[in-house]
Amino acid sequence: MPASGAWQPGDPEGRRRWATVFADSPLCLEAGATLGPVTVAYETWGTLRPDGSNAVLVLHALTGDSHLAGPVEAGHPSPGWWEAIVAPGGALDPADWFVVCPNVLGGCQGTTGPASLATGGRRYASAWPTLTIRDQVAVEVALADFLGIDRWAAVVGGSMGGMRVLEWAVGAPERLERAVVVACGPVATAEQIAWCAVQAQAIRLDPGFAGGDYYDAPPGAGPARGMGTARRIGHITYRCEPELDARFGHDAQDGEAPLAGGRFAVESYLDHQALKLAARFDANSYLSLSRAMDLHDVGRDRGGVAAALARVTAKVTVAGVDSDRLYPLRLQEQLAAALPGGPPLQIITSAAGHDGFLVEADQVDKVVAGALQW
Template sequence: MSPAYVHQALTLPGPLPLDNGQALEDVQIAYETYGNLAADKGNAILICHALTGDQYVASTHPVTAKPGWWERMVGPGKPIDTDRYHVICANVIGSCIGSTGPSSNHADGTPYGMRFPVITIRDMVRAQVALLDAMGIARLHSVVGGSMGGMQALSLAANFPDRVERVLAIATTSRHSAQNIAFHELGRQAIMADPHWRGGDYYGEQNAPDSGLAVARMAAHITYLSEEGLTEKFGRRLQDRPDGQVGERAFGFDAEFQVESYLRYQGSGFTRRFDANSYLYITRAMDYFDLAEEHGGMLADAFAGHARGKGARFCLVSFDTDWLYPTADSRHVVHALNAVGAPVSFVELSAPYGHDSFLLDVPALDRVVKGFLDG
């Protein structure tokens, strides 16, 4: 579902060319900004959000009323210091939090639904660069992103090398693996099997494919966590038992275990703030992502614009419990950057939270982010 309002939005002045050969007309980009833009516009940082994220990186979400998804990282005196930097976070095209996507109206006045063109990560980045053009920002101080946001950061560096000075990519990859694609396909099939999906034409109907979307979210959420974290948080403890111990089973299919209840909560809460069709489109964009394939099959060629230190500085961060985008994925990018002589630093951080570690309280990440941006 779309929020009742967005704080800031801009309609791109011209059509947006897409990788599939089409062009998207009247594209609206919803975004939030924090901190003041310097007179020379040299202090702008673009933060790219993950699959289910949005532009409300450090401000209250208008639908859920929850704090911004990276409020611990962005703000006055924080690692991404808004007393020093002008932070921009835009909702990606294809999403449902104000930017043009499947729930937006087509030229005929009805929602796109599945008429919306299939998009790529590079298309999302093109839209963000068009937003920067409209703001008069020729070169970013930094682009920062985790997960799908890291994909966008790497894509911007590869396709618009003259537009950024620093690239910070966290818990991400240069391409989706077969396992990543498989999990996304599971979620998409859950949505499309929901009888309320109606081929994507459920807008204005009494019921949306919330059950399918909830299952998709549950499956994906498992990949964001670590076995260690799940075991520590839930173990095999039963739900709604005074002592939470094994035993006293109900011998049914309600949420018996605490971990089951947690996943159901995650799924149902997600349906109140996200659109099922947007989930289809964004996961497909992530599955198509392959920086090497986009640049002739060699990942190093994707970063040719940064060869011999003439372009941006890079920092890659991974987490030791992240099995969705493991450390090997980040090292693969680092090796490609090394191959062209681009300045790059890399660190694997220890955290028990799995892929979601970049969103949670990992003080070592705070130090890395601040040191790289301010250095």
């Protein structure tokens, strides 16, 4: 396995398009560093109307990327993560909407991140700066300018993508008409930060991590073990206990247990998830994006969450997953209550926990379609 699953120049581009932003003046990050120029990898579907009125921005979660819809192909090791929504008859039917999905700043699928080359031809690696959700949205605003889109008809996202939707609505209220926020809250909770801290420690303690400077390591010598452990921990929080028990518990396995040194089915399942992520993702990106989620707080330097949400002028639809234990429904209830004038909280019914916002595509499609009609 290579030391990093990051996309690199020279790899197949797939459906990616490219924008360069902050070339003349660097981006000033919230934590104090500067960054630029920034390359943004993005994909589009549909055709932009001359008046720009049908533009929709869709924002991916932690380990997602710009491949919102489309098959596995050269350059795209995974199928589109909301395929049914950006399809004929879907809420974001390309016949009606111009849909844009960028890879996030700090990611590893084409947009500038830790695996990218910095000035001087060396990778950022351990020198990659601390990012916030707000920094990521600043790059997405610059992408909108690059594309000539003054105002989005809607900005849509779940989990980390939902955090960025909130930042758009609070920080650039004049740039969007509607917002769809799924499976997140207005500020990171202590438990969410704790889960990320344990995953980060697993990566950093892997000798192959080498303090973040592992990109020149030979195959098999990178931080794949630490990444795998982090993914196993994270994946448990993404699903829910009843689902895991129904699929992998003793009753589901006919009472058989690995008394002779075998493995429980749930162990094999977690191993599979770990190997998949280590093959297509980058450890430094995982750390950077997780830390940005830890720092998520729409009320920071804005007088608190309530004052920040009072800035919102977009029509906001909030949705949550009823079995989500990582971003429990109470967070979406609080958020919806703090945004007066919006529709009632939309509840996605799922046995898949937090991952329900990805698994229950038909229900999410209805949420997005309803938001676009409001």
